Amino acid sequence: MKALVIYYSRDGHTRRVAEAISDKLACDKEEIVDTQRRSGPIGFLRSGFQVKRKSMTTLKAIESDLPVYDLVIIGTPVWAGTVSVPVRTFLHEHKELLKEVAFFSTHGGDSTQNEFIEMEAICGKEPVAIMSVTSKEAEGEEYLNSVQQFARGLKSRT
16 A cells, blocks of 8 residues: 655644654655745734634645555644644645545644544545644654554554
8 A cells, every 4th residue: 555644734743743654654745835824923823713714725736646645644733623724725625636544633732633524524535544642742752652553553454
């Protein structure tokens, strides 16, 4: 099974988890790049406003050829309890090219897993696996056990 980890990361937590998943699965990875500035207080406020309105954004073109991947593992930070604007946009733009999906998220507090419900609804595909990691876990190494279990579950599908 050929897999790709694709993710958006505003502050680095989702990137750390994505890199660990990619390493465990020995698969390709690519970061979703938003053309809007999302750093600092203004970027934070803009992001919160847009996520509540279920807005889209403009993304830089991805380099990966999605149809060659049997599984695309999609990572998002949780913004205001749901999927980030860049990941929402990616899913809307590429859902027809995804064969199977798995989802992971990073969040600052309690996970309601609403992000996964919305991601499934957008792409129209039930994920084969999901994983949620707190930002605190991602700052240390506690997330590595979750990544190990997540990767093991994905490997068992092959």
